[in-house]
Amino acid sequence: MSANPYLPKLAKLIETVEMTAIEKLFKFQFVNEEDAKSFSYKPGQFVTVSVPGVGESPISICKSPTRPGPLELLIRRIGRVTNAIHKLKPGDVVGIRGPLGNGFPMEGMKGYDILLIAGGLGIAPLMSVLQYVIDKREDYGDVILLYGVRSYQEALFRDMAIDLIEHPEKTGIKAFLSFEREDSVFSKLMEEHPRSVRKGVVTVLFECADPYIKPDKVCAVVCGPPVMYRFVLRELVKRDVPPERIYLTLERRMKCGIGKCGHCVVGGATAIRYVCKDGPVFTYSDVLAVRGLV
Amino acid sequence: MRYVKLPKEGLTKLFEALEGFGEVHAPVKRGKTFVFARVSSLSEASLSYNRTMIPPKKYFVRPLEEILKVKVSKGYEPVVEEPKRIVLLGLHACDINALRVLDGVYLEEPEDPYYRSRRANAFVVGISCDPDEYCFCKSMGTDYVWTGFDLFLHDIGEAYLIRVGSARGEAVVESIKKVIGEPTNDDFVKLRDLELKRSKMFKKELNTSLLPDIADALYESEVWTKFSDKCLACGSCNLVCPTCRCYDVTEKVELNLEEGVRLRRWDSCFMRSHALVAGGLNFRPTRLDRFRHRYNCKSSIEPKTNMFFCVGCGRCSAFCPAGIDHVEVLNSLWGLAR
Numbered sequence: 200m201s202a203n204p205y206l207p208k209l210a211k212l213i214e215t216v217e218m219t220a221i222e223k224l225f226k227f228q229f230v231n232e233e234d235a236k237s238f239s240y241k242p243g244q245f246v247t248v249s250v251p252g253v254g255e256s257p258i259s260i261c262k263s264p265t266r267p268g269p270l271e272l273l274i275r276r277i278g279r280v281t282n283a284i285h286k287l288k289p290g291d292v293v294g295i296r297g298p299l300g301n302g303f304p305m306e307g308m309k310g311y312d313i314l315l316i317a318g319g320l321g322i323a324p325l326m327s328v329l330q331y332v333i334d335k336r337e338d339y340g341d342v343i344l345l346y347g348v349r350s351y352q353e354a355l356f357r358d359m360a361i362d363l364i365e366h367p368e369k370t371g372i373k374a375f376l377s378f379e380r381e382d383s384v385f386s387k388l389m390e391e392h393p394r395s396v397r398k399g400v401v402t403v404l405f406e407c408a409d410p411y412i413k414p415d416k417v418c419a420v421v422c423g424p425p426v427m428y429r430f431v432l433r434e435l436v437k438r439d440v441p442p443e444r445i446y447l448t449l450e451r452r453m454k455c456g457i458g459k460c461g462h463c464v465v466g467g468a469t470a471i472r473y474v475c476k477d478g479p480v481f482t483y484s485d486v487l488a489v490r491g492l493v
Numbered sequence: 494m495r496y497v498k499l500p501k502e503g504l505t506k507l508f509e510a511l512e513g514f515g516e517v518h519a520p521v522k523r524g525k526t527f528v529f530a531r532v533s534s535l536s537e538a539s540l541s542y543n544r545t546m547i548p549p550k551k552y553f554v555r556p557l558e559e560i561l562k563v564k565v566s567k568g569y570e571p572v573v574e575e576p577k578r579i580v581l582l583g584l585h586a587c588d589i590n591a592l593r594v595l596d597g598v599y600l601e602e603p604e605d606p607y608y609r610s611r612r613a614n615a616f617v618v619g620i621s622c623d624p625d626e627y628c629f630c631k632s633m634g635t636d637y638v639w640t641g642f643d644l645f646l647h648d649i650g651e652a653y654l655i656r657v658g659s660a661r662g663e664a665v666v667e668s669i670k671k672v673i674g675e676p677t678n679d680d681f682v683k684l685r686d687l688e689l690k691r692s693k694m695f696k697k698e699l700n701t702s703l704l705p706d707i708a709d710a711l712y713e714s715e716v717w718t719k720f721s722d723k724c725l726a727c728g729s730c731n732l733v734c735p736t737c738r739c740y741d742v743t744e745k746v747e748l749n750l751e752e753g754v755r756l757r758r759w760d761s762c763f764m765r766s767h768a769l770v771a772g773g774l775n776f777r778p779t780r781l782d783r784f785r786h787r788y789n790c791k792s793s794i795e796p797k798t799n800m801f802f803c804v805g806c807g808r809c810s811a812f813c814p815a816g817i818d819h820v821e822v823l824n825s826l827w828g829l830a831r
Contacts, residue, residue, distance in 0.1 A: 203571045203606050204603040204604075204605075204606075205560050205561060205571070205755075206561065206569060206570070206571050207568070207569050209568045249569065251563050251564065251565045251566075251567075251568055251569065251753075252563055252565040252744060252746040252750070252753050253744060254742075254743065254744045255742065255744075255755075256771070277771045277772045278771030278772070279771075280771075281771065292566075292567075292568060294568055294569050425774065425776075450770060451768070451770065451776060452766075452767070452768055452769060452770050452776070454740070454741060454742040454757075455740075455742070457603050458598070458601065459598060459599060459605055459738070459740075460739060460740050460741070460742065460757075460760070461738055461739030461740070461760070461762070462739065462741075462760070462767060462768065464762075464786075464790065465776075466709075466789070466793075467705075467708065467709030467710075467712065467789045467793075468704070468705035468706070468708040468709045468788075468789040468790070468791075468792035468793040469705045469706055469709040469710075469793070470709070471789075471790060471793045490709060490712065490789075491776070
């Protein structure tokens, strides 16, 4: 009999990095060396984190598999389990199950330009793609990042974002940043880089990025709050990016993560999908066929 | 298919042989309804019954069960369960087909080890039945079961004509060969005629060709609102459904704050929490959303078996406290007046 898929593997918290008032980056290392060795994943896959005695929560992996070292998870303090995770101290032990889900088809995207569109915490799963394409730069065309945040205070990876805008020559990535709430840091950045930084939601960045978006050779990779998808999709469709090259990664309630418990089921009777197993990455073609995906 | 004939007076012998395999569970009358329960003699079983309230799924995914042991300071370990052999005696074709549908979910990779072990240790004896006013298995194509049982008993009057569905079934039959015989051509003619008679007894009919498309595409239909307005969102239909498989997972710690368990329990897509995520967003916020979701889920097709996620057993309608009838809802969607 194969291993029990419900059994988490032990991992130790080795470091946390404060990101914002409600988000931290957690670095975990598997306690058992075998578990560490056998853990291989694709960008866009996720794990579940169990706090013994509290419960389990699905969390996307915020790091590219091309980078060695601990498992990195960017977690917002928002529910029962994530509150408990935020209280953990280095040395504390959690349970990890995974990797789960399909992930992004990085092989299939080879040779294409990569257009990353992230809203808020949506940057977490996209970080695995961003790092991946940076590490395998020769495999992909241009890399464009549209990143929408609320404000400087609430922005994740804000130093990275500012660096990408101020020094595009370092990575060759064309980065664009939008922010919704007035703040001095981003306002100043906007003054200095009016073509890269805009006030508003992430879709205002399309106008800035248009000269770089070539529909015939781009793959779009989108993650953000559920409300964001419809508006981003509209912009991509308007620009004739083909549906099969628009990738979205989605959130749902999940308990098992392996297509049994039924919570993440979406779709009408003709096309039922498990977000945990058939996703969390879907294409816009899937969106057209599966009711209620976005 | 191998067929054998068992005179009805030989049923006790079969029962004894089944007890040799494991604990026998059969439909038992409780109040106005039936339950699957352990029986220690044939007389306790009601083999002529319409339906149990709770379907056989309870033997494979329990209403509430521990899946992991928790030690707060050490982590998790699986709950190890001694495999227990049981015999499910007297399952109707719809319920056996429902188990096949559940297999499609639970035995799909990665397999659920608890389900796998219990399924492997359960001996299934089917029995023929006549439809009542709630049955619509014929519409769903589940009035006939061709695999998924060890033995299937067809009542042909003075005897049972038995279909032998597995090597285990074969072994049981062999062990009682003194009381069984070979069926004659007349017996098969009897079986044929009774089946034809049964086929004509169905009062409920649901048009299933294009059903998934109708349920999906007529999303805006006022039929959904009409019936969901009557629905109490109590989740009874989920609990009694032989293919409803959603479960919730919780964790519980003892007062010593060290030992605990991770539990799973049957869940219902009618509960507000079913699609609720941390932060308060609900992907199916209204009762209408949840009502439509259930009917779409039930009208969809399980890809491993190519069977509907509904086997037409009639339980959801028979036990709905609001009197909502599954077939009536979908027939209304078809535009068919009842």
